[in-house]
Amino acid sequence: MMKSRLKELSSILIKPAGPDCNMDCEYCFYLKKADVFPETKVHRMSDTILEETIRRVMTKARENVSFGWQGGEPTLMGLPFFEKAVAFQKKYGRGQTVGNGLQTNGILIDDLWTKFLREYNFLVGLSLDGPEHIHDHYRFMKSGRGSWSRVVDSAKRMLDGGVAINALTVVTDYSVRFPQEIYEFQKELGLSYMQFIPCVEIHSQDPFRMAPFAVPPEEYGRFLCSMFDLWIDDFADGVPTTSIRFFDSVLYNYVDLEPPECTLLPVCGIYVVVEYTGDVYSSDFFVESNWKLGNVMEGSISEMLNSDRQNEFGLMKKDHPESCRDCRWLKYCWGGCVKERIGNVNYLCDAYRMFFEHADNWFQWLAEEWKRQHSSSLDCTVA
Numbered sequence: 001m002m003k004s005r006l007k008e009l010s011s012i013l014i015k016p017a018g019p020d021c022n023m024d025c026e027y028c029f030y031l032k033k034a035d036v037f038p039e040t041k042v043h044r045m046s047d048t049i050l051e052e053t054i055r056r057v058m059t060k061a062r063e064n065v066s067f068g069w070q071g072g073e074p075t076l077m078g079l080p081f082f083e084k085a086v087a088f089q090k091k092y093g094r095g096q097t098v099g100n101g102l103q104t105n106g107i108l109i110d111d112l113w114t115k116f117l118r119e120y121n122f123l124v125g126l127s128l129d130g131p132e133h134i135h136d137h138y139r140f141m142k143s144g145r146g147s148w149s150r151v152v153d154s155a156k157r158m159l160d161g162g163v164a165i166n167a168l169t170v171v172t173d174y175s176v177r178f179p180q181e182i183y184e185f186q187k188e189l190g191l192s193y194m195q196f197i198p199c200v201e202i203h204s205q206d207p208f209r210m211a212p213f214a215v216p217p218e219e220y221g222r223f224l225c226s227m228f229d230l231w232i233d234d235f236a237d238g239v240p241t242t243s244i245r246f247f248d249s250v251l252y253n254y255v256d257l258e259p260p261e262c263t264l265l266p267v268c269g270i271y272v273v274v275e276y277t278g279d280v281y282s283s284d285f286f287v288e289s290n291w292k293l294g295n296v297m298e299g300s301i302s303e304m305l306n307s308d309r310q311n312e313f314g315l316m317k318k319d320h321p322e323s324c325r326d327c328r329w330l331k332y333c334w335g336g337c338v339k340e341r342i343g344n345v346n347y348l349c350d351a352y353r354m355f356f357e358h359a360d361n362w363f364q365w366l367a368e369e370w371k372r373q374h375s376s377s378l379d380c381t382v383a
Contacts (some may be wrong), residue, residue, distance in 0.1 A: 001004070002367065005052055006306050006309050007269075007270060007305050007306055008061075008062060009057060009060045009301060009302045010062070010064060010065055010066065010069065011065065011066040011067075011270075011271045012053075012057055012065075012066075012068065012271060012272060012273075012274060012301065013066055013068040013070055013271060013272070013273045013284055014045075014053065014067060014068065014069055014070070014074075014209050014273075014274045015070055015071055015072060015074070015273065015275050015276060015287075016045040016050070016069065016071075016074055016077045016276055017043055017044060017045070017071050017072045017073060017074055017076040017077055017276060017283070018033070018034070018037055018071070018072055018275055018276040019032070019033040019036075019037070019043065019071070019072045019151030020034075020042065020043050020044075020071065020072045020073065020076055021072045021073040021076070021105070022073055022076060022108070022141075023073070023107065023109055023139065023140065023141055023142065023147060023206065024106050024140050024141065024142050025138055025139045025140060025145075025234070026138040026140065026213060026304045027138050027170060027172060027199050027201060027211070027213045028184070028287075029201055030071065030072060030284075030287075031072075033287050036274075036287060036288065036289075037276075037277065043072075043276045044076075044077065044276060045077065045081075045276040045277075045278075046295075046337060047084060047114065049085060049276070049277070049278040049296065049297065050081070050085060050293065051084075051088050052296050052297055053278065053296045053301075053319075054067075054085065054088040054089055054092060054275070055088070055092045056246060056296055056300065056301045056302075057096075057256070057301060058088075058089060058092035058093050058094065058096065060300070060301065060302040061093060061096055062080060062096070063095075063096055063097060064097045064099070065096050065097075065099070066098070066099035066100070066101065067085070067089075067097055067098070067100050067101070068101045068103070069082070069085075069100065069101065069102045069103065070103045070284065071103070073104065073105055073107070073108075073242040073373070074102060074103070074104065074365040075102075075104050075107075075108040075109070075113070076100040076108070076170070077114060077159065079112060079113060082102075082116065083116070084200060085100075086100075086120050086231060098122075099123065100120065100121070100122045101122065101123045101124075101159070102117065102122050102123070102126070103124075103125040103168065104124060104125070104126060104217075105127045105139075105147065106126050106127070106150065106151040106154035106155065107147065107150055107151070107154070107156060107242075107346040108139075109154040109158060110157075111157070111161075111379060114157055114158050114161035114163055115161065117158065117161075117163045118161050118162045118163050121164070122163070122164075123164050123165075123166065123167045124158060124163055124164065124166070125152070125165075125166045125168045125195070126154070126155055126158070126165050126166070126167055126168060126191075127139070127151070127168045127169075127170075127180075127213060128151050128155060128167050128169060128170060128186070128191070128253050129154070129170055129172075129175055130169070130178065130182035130185050130186070131148075131150075131167050131178075131185045132146070132148040132183065134174065134178055134181070134182065135147070135151065136148045136150040137172070137174045137175070138170075138172060138174070138213060139151075147153060152189070153280075155189060155191065156169075156189075156190075156191075159189075159190045162265040164193075165191060165193070166191070166193040166194065166195055166245070167186045167189075167191040167193065167194045167195065168195050168197060169182060169186070169194065169196050169197065170193065170197050170198075170199050171196050171197065171198050171199060171215050171223060172199045172211050172213045172214070172215055173199075173212065173214060173215055173216060173219075174213070176215050176216070176219045176220055176222075176223045177219070177289040179223045179226040179227045179230065180226065180230060183230045183231075183242075184229060184230075187234075187380050191242060191244045192241070193242075193243045193244070193245075193267055194242065194243065194244050194248060195245040195246070196223075196227065196244065196245075197243075198213075198215050198220055198340070198348055198351075199213055199360060200213050200214055200215070200339065200340045200347050200348065201213070201214050205378075207341060210347075211234065215348075217348050217349070217350045217351045218350060218351065219346060220348055220352060220377060221351035221352070221353070221354030221355055222354070223356075224246075224352075224354070224355040225289070225350060225354065225355055225359070226310075227244065227358050228244075228247060228355070228358065228362075230326055231244050231247055232362060238369060239246070245260075245261060246261065247359075248260070249258070249261035249264050249369070250264065250332060250333075250359075250363060251363060251366055252264070252346070253331065253332045254332065254363045254364070254366070255361055255367045255368070255370050255371060262336075262337075263336055263337040263358060264332070264333060264334055264336075265317075265334060266318065266334045267314040267315060267317050267318060268282075268283065268314045268317045268338055269282060269283075269305075269310045269313045269314025269315075270312060270314070272281075272293060272301065272304055272305050272307070272310065273287060274296060274301075277295070278295045278297050279292055279294075279295050280292070280293045280294050280295060280296060280304050281293060283313070283339075284311070285337070285338075285369070286313070288338075291309075291313060293307055293309055316338055317334065317338050318358045319344060320335050320344075321344050321345050323345070323349070324345075324346075324349075327353070329352065329353060329356040330365075332356060333352050333356070334350060336348060336349075
C-alpha cells in the first residue's frame with residue numbers, strides 16, 4: 001500500500017504564555033485551558049524551550065517557514081522574549097524565508113513594540129470586534145471595564161508605524177446583527193484585511209446546549225451573505241479593495257488550489273501547537289491530553305506532525321454525515337472546522353449552505369476571471 005506523503009514542517013503555532021491573558025473576554029475558550037496546566041498559576045515559556053523549539057523547526061523546515069505566536073496573550077512574555085525568538089531564528093536559519101505572525105488583544109502594544117513589529121515584518125492579528133458597543137459587549141478587562149478605546153489606540157499606533165495588521169473579529173449572538181456597521185468601521189479605521197471567526201461554544205453548565213454568546217447558524221448565514229455583498233460592492237475594476245480571509249480562501253477551492261484557511265481543507269492536522277511547557281498538541285482547539293503528541297525537548301516536531309496520532313486527528317474531518325456526502329457544496333467547504341461539529345454534524349452547516357447558495361454565481365465568475373488571467377502562466381508550467 002502506498003504511504004501517504006509526508007507533511008512538510010512549514011508552519012507552527014506557539015503559545016508562550018499558555019492560557020494567560022490580561023483580559024477576561026466572556027466568550028474566550030482558551031482561558032479554561034489553565035486547568036490543563038495546574039502546576040502553576042503563571043505560565044511562561046523558558047528561554048531553553050524557546051530556543052529548542054526554534055532550533056528544531058529551523059533545522060527541518062525548507063525554504064519557507066512561519067511562526068504563529070498566540071495565546072492567551074503572547075505579549076505578556078515581554079518584548080525581550082520576542083527579540084530572543086528572532087535571534088534564534090537567525091542563529092539556526094539556513095537561508096530560509098521566515099514569517100512571524102502575532103495574535104494580540106493590543107493592550108500592551110506601545111511604541112517600542114510597534115518599532116519591533118515593523119522592523120521584523122511581523123503580521124499582527126488584532127482582536128477587534130468592531131465599534132465600541134459591539135467590541136465591549138463581551139471583551140472586558142480584568143476589572144470588568146471595556147477594552148475598546150485601548151485596542152483602537154493600539155491599532156492606530158501600529159498602522160501609523162507601518163505594521164501590517166489583520167482585524168480578527170469574533171462573530172457572536174450580538175455582533176452577528178451588525179455586519180455593515182462592523183465592515184464600515186474596520187475599513188474606516190484602516191483595517192482592510194479582515195478575518196471573521198464564528199463563536200461556537202458549548203454551554204459551560206449544559207453539554208446539550210450552546211453557550212448564550214454562540215452565534216446562531218441562520219443568523220451567521222445572513223451575516224456571511226451581507227458581508228459578501230459589502231465585499232463585492234467594494235470591488236474596483238473587478239479587483240477586491242478589501243480582503244476577507246474566508247472569502248479569499250473559498251476562492252482558492254473554486255480554482256482548485258489549496259486554501260490558506262485550514263478549515264476549508266479536506267483533512268486537518270497540517271500544523272501543530274507548542275504550549276509554554278514545550279508540549280506539542282494537534283491543534284489549538286484540541287489542547288488536551290487526548291491529543292498531546294509529545295514534547296519539543298524529547299522528540300522531533302516533524303515526526304510528531306507526521307505521527308499516526310496526528311494523521312488520525314487529521315482524518316477525523318473526513319468522517320462526514322450523509323447530508324455532507326450528498327451536498328453540492330462539500331468540495332468548497334469540506335465540512336468546515338472539526339471544532340464546530342456537534343456530534344458529527346457541523347453546527348454551522350445551514351449557515352454555509354445559505355452562503356454558498358447566495359455567493360456561488362459570483363465565485364464561479366471570479367474563478368473564471370482568475371483562470372483567464374492566469375492561463376498563460378499555467379500553460380507554461382512544466383510538470
